[in-house]
Amino acid sequence: MKKFLTGNEAIARGAYEAGCLLAAAYPGTPSTEILENISQYSEIYSEWSPNEKVALEVASGASIAGSRALAAMKHVGLNVASDPMFTMAYTGVNGGLVVVNADDPGLHSSQNEQDNRLVAPHAKVLMLEPSDGQECLDFVKAAFALSEEFDSPVLFRVTTRVCHSKSIVETGERVEAGVKPYVKDPAKYVMSPGNALKRHPVVEEKLLRAKDYSETCPFNRIEWGNRKIGIITSGISYQHAKEVFGDQASYLKLGMTYPLPEQKIRDFAAQVDTLYIIEENDPYLEQQVRSLGISCIGKERIPICGELNAEIVRRALLGETEPKTYQVSQKPTARPPVLCAGCPHRPLYVALKKLKNIVVTGDIGCYTLGMVPPLSMLDTVICMGAGISSGIGFEKVNRMAGRKEKIFGIMGDSTFFHSGITSLIDAVYSNSNMAIILLDNSTTAMTGHQENPGTGVNLMGQPAPVIDLVNVVKAVGVKPENIRIVDPYDLAETEKAVQEAYASQELFVVVTKQPCALMKDVQKKREGLYCYSEAETCKKCKACLRTGCPAIAMKNGTIHIDKAQCNGCTLCQQVCKFDAIAKVGE
Amino acid sequence: MNKSVMLVGVGGQGTILTSKILAEGLLGAGYDVKMSEIHGMAQRGGSVTTHIKYGEKVNSPIINKGEADVLIAFEKVEALRYLCHLKAGGILIVSDHEIYSQSVLSGTEDYPQEIIESLTQAVERTIVLQAVKLAEQLGNIRTHNIVLLGVLVKALGLEQLDWVQVMKDLIPEKVLEANVKAFKTGLAV
Numbered sequence: 001m002k003k004f005l006t007g008n009e010a011i012a013r014g015a016y017e018a019g020c021l022l023a024a025a026y027p028g029t030p031s032t033e034i035l036e037n038i039s040q041y042s043e044i045y046s047e048w049s050p051n052e053k054v055a056l057e058v059a060s061g062a063s064i065a066g067s068r069a070l071a072a073m074k075h076v077g078l079n080v081a082s083d084p085m086f087t088m089a090y091t092g093v094n095g096g097l098v099v100v101n102a103d104d105p106g107l108h109s110s111q112n113e114q115d116n117r118l119v120a121p122h123a124k125v126l127m128l129e130p131s132d133g134q135e136c137l138d139f140v141k142a143a144f145a146l147s148e149e150f151d152s153p154v155l156f157r158v159t160t161r162v163c164h165s166k167s168i169v170e171t172g173e174r175v176e177a178g179v180k181p182y183v184k185d186p187a188k189y190v191m192s193p194g195n196a197l198k199r200h201p202v203v204e205e206k207l208l209r210a211k212d213y214s215e216t217c218p219f220n221r222i223e224w225g226n227r228k229i230g231i232i233t234s235g236i237s238y239q240h241a242k243e244v245f246g247d248q249a250s251y252l253k254l255g256m257t258y259p260l261p262e263q264k265i266r267d268f269a270a271q272v273d274t275l276y277i278i279e280e281n282d283p284y285l286e287q288q289v290r291s292l293g294i295s296c297i298g299k300e301r302i303p304i305c306g307e308l309n310a311e312i313v314r315r316a317l318l319g320e321t322e323p324k325t326y327q328v329s330q331k332p333t334a335r336p337p338v339l340c341a342g343c344p345h346r347p348l349y350v351a352l353k354k355l356k357n358i359v360v361t362g363d364i365g366c367y368t369l370g371m372v373p374p375l376s377m378l379d380t381v382i383c384m385g386a387g388i389s390s391g392i393g394f395e396k397v398n399r400m401a402g403r404k405e406k407i408f409g410i411m412g413d414s415t416f417f418h419s420g421i422t423s424l425i426d427a428v429y430s431n432s433n434m435a436i437i438l439l440d441n442s443t444t445a446m447t448g449h450q451e452n453p454g455t456g457v458n459l460m461g462q463p464a465p466v467i468d469l470v471n472v473v474k475a476v477g478v479k480p481e482n483i484r485i486v487d488p489y490d491l492a493e494t495e496k497a498v499q500e501a502y503a504s505q506e507l508f509v510v511v512t513k514q515p516c517a518l519m520k521d522v523q524k525k526r527e528g529l530y531c532y533s534e535a536e537t538c539k540k541c542k543a544c545l546r547t548g549c550p551a552i553a554m555k556n557g558t559i560h561i562d563k564a565q566c567n568g569c570t571l572c573q574q575v576c577k578f579d580a581i582a583k584v585g586e
Numbered sequence: 587m588n589k590s591v592m593l594v595g596v597g598g599q600g601t602i603l604t605s606k607i608l609a610e611g612l613l614g615a616g617y618d619v620k621m622s623e624i625h626g627m628a629q630r631g632g633s634v635t636t637h638i639k640y641g642e643k644v645n646s647p648i649i650n651k652g653e654a655d656v657l658i659a660f661e662k663v664e665a666l667r668y669l670c671h672l673k674a675g676g677i678l679i680v681s682d683h684e685i686y687s688q689s690v691l692s693g694t695e696d697y698p699q700e701i702i703e704s705l706t707q708a709v710e711r712t713i714v715l716q717a718v719k720l721a722e723q724l725g726n727i728r729t730h731n732i733v734l735l736g737v738l739v740k741a742l743g744l745e746q747l748d749w750v751q752v753m754k755d756l757i758p759e760k761v762l763e764a765n766v767k768a769f770k771t772g773l774a775v
Contacts, residue, residue: 004609004610004613004619004621108624132620160624161622161647161648164622164623164624165620165621165622165647166609166619166620166621166622167619167620167621167644167647168613168618168619236646236647239645239646239647240645240646240648242645242646243645243646309646309648309650310646310648310650311650311651311653322651322652323650323651323652323653324652324673324674325651325652325669325670325671325672325673325674326669326670326672326674326678326708326709327669327670327708328666328669328701328704328705328707328708329704330666330698330699330700330701330704331666331698332663332664332666332667332698333663333687333689333690333695333696333697333698334687334689334695335596335631335632335633335663335664335667335687335688336632336687336688337597337631337632338631338688340631372688373688373689373692373694374692542692542693545691545692545693546692548688548692550631550688550691552691553686553690553691554691554692554693
């Protein structure tokens with residue numbers, strides 16, 4: 001049956017058709033929709049794990065137990081999951097194990113632009129790279145079979161444009177793969193140094209066999225056209241290359257990009273006059289081709305940084321100039337994403353902004369937007385968990401240097417479950433006197449409201465035990481007298497807690513509790529609530545504007561609050577010193 | 587020959603539903619279609635773009651600078667932002683509607699003046715309409731995106747396809763009639 005699917009939907013469908021029985025992930029753009037779609041299939045157990053490492057470990061257990069299993073994550077998620085990944089290369093699998101890794105060239109929604117194709121040779125696992133929706137489906141099915149054939153996890157590498165582009169996909173039926181018998185085999189699955197030492201040669205032998213397979217497999221194909229130009233490419237770059245050169249070039253289109261088919265590359269290169277390597281980000285293919293002693297044109301023309309497209313390829317390789325288009329004199333105003341109207345994170349930043357001499361170590365989530373003016377509150381954002389841990393180190397050095405800034409570490413609930421708990425343990429253990437703010441909005445908001453261990457529901461929509469964040473904070477040893485739980489919509493209460501944290505000489509934790517304003521039940525509950533400004537009493541001091549709420553604007557010299565966006569959180573009313581803002585509804 | 591349509595707007599304006607309807611209609615007509623969207627943090631007031639390419643065989647899903655046969659902007663500043671993607675001789679459709687970004691709201695930047703005048707002057711084939719006002723007059727302001735869809739379908743010369751059927755598949759029944767009305771209004775612009 002023909003369907004119009006995104007790459008992510010096609011991957012989910014492929015896993016379903018391949019008889020996959022378990023899938024686990026932590027949400028992260030551009031990979032999130034893979035598990036959201038897999039969860040629609042009742043045949044597959046699916047879960048949001050607290051983080052990517054846990055997800056891959058859950059999948060690894062399922063694989064060893066005998067089922068086909070999948071773990072999905074964004075590129076930086078694989079950093080977290082690389083521990084099990086590298087050792088699973090040694091243990092191998094029982095049921096097929098596919099690790100979907102979604103890179104984000106162009107950083108549409110990420111903190112770096114790492115190219116995880118480089119992980120495959122490092123981790124010594126096979127790698128497949130689809131270039132459109134149909135290949136996503138077909139390759140995922142093949143990946144499960146290859147995983148079993150070569151006794152190795154398969155790294156399934158996609159990028160934002162593959163994940164989020166829709167194309168026509170021919171779907172098939174599910175073929176049950178069942179659960180294979182599990183036979184105890186500690187020499188294979190218990191990676192003590194002695195056992196692992198014996199497994200390493202097995203890994204190398206596997207890669208040699210896989211290299212032979214790569215030479216003849218259907219994923220690495222040559223498309224002959226004009227032989228003056230030969231192009232070696234993979235993934236979405238193939239589509240860009242094809243668009244630019246059409247049949248005016250020949251292509252070695254690589255779908256299995258580790259191990260690479262060296263002989264095929266040599267043969268192809270020998271039959272074309274000029275060889276181009278067209279790839280996004282790092283010179284992964286190029287370095288392999290050059291190591292074979294083959295000269296080629298690649299990154300000296302095609303940029304390493306940013307997302308690739310046909311226009312960049314055209315200009316780099318054909319020397320074409322800027323295409324003809326239109327220009328006008330007006331410049332568009334910037335439209336960076338901002339915290340939504342009624343966002344429960346905003347009052348916390350408004351409260352922090354009143355404090356002098358602070359350093360704020362931030363984290364990954366909607367609250368990263370606290371960096372945007374007029375709030376401009378974040379000093380650092382590095383990775384999940386660093387909101388607390390980097391604050392610990394900052395505070396230690398501050399003490400040595402005799403500096404007095406108070407350190408505030410900021411983190412949301414989902415990130416806390418992801419990798420904040422170990423950081424908090426260190427804050428207690430290292431006797432840190434930083435202040436930690438946990439913004440609990442009862443969801444994983446930035447990626448579109450996924451469930452997490454604190455929400456009471458799992459990915460499959462079933463009720464689940466609630467892990468109470470405050471109990472965790474208490475359990476790891478934060479003194480109860482140094483914990484405050486506040487409603488961020490109550491600014492006075494929030495300010496009081498933040499000031500106590502500021503003054504404290506001991507580790508202090510403030511938990512703000514208020515669900516994300518965009519959640520459907522919250523929107524329904526707050527429907528009809530809104531604030532408005534009274535022109536007669538307004539002194540135009542702009543205090544409300546300085547909260548950065550997108551519902552508030554100064555129009556023709558008067559403050560106007562957009563009723564459609566406002567949810568009546570009343571932050572603007574609470575910062576107004578002149579009682580010029582009123583609220584409608586209760 | 588492939589055609590490229592770029593839809594641009596602000597998170598929450600319904601560009602994605604509009605794109606879906608267009609893509610489904612094109613698929614039904616037997617075209618190869620690719621649709622690519624960037625919506626990373628769009629819910630949070632960011633700019634949203636959808637690229638739709640169709641024809642006999644589409645490779646890259648991305649529309650590059652100077653390649654869009656039609657650029658349809660649901661908001662004026664977004665028209666400015668993506669104007670460079672419009673092909674020389676292409677059609678520009680602009681909804682005469684303003685959504686202020688944070689920098690404008692807080693007064694650090696001014697919303698550009700006379701955008702429509704400049705665009706009309708620069709681009710020979712510009713269609714400007716008050717989609718939001720038209721939708722409001724029809725009784726459902728939220729159907730402004732479907733008014734724009736009507737204009738777009740006409741600009742692409744695709745009126746003969748069964749768009750009402752496509753809308754039936756993608757739009758909830760209780761607002762279907764309002765949307766069909768909006769679509770027809772757009773076609774008549």
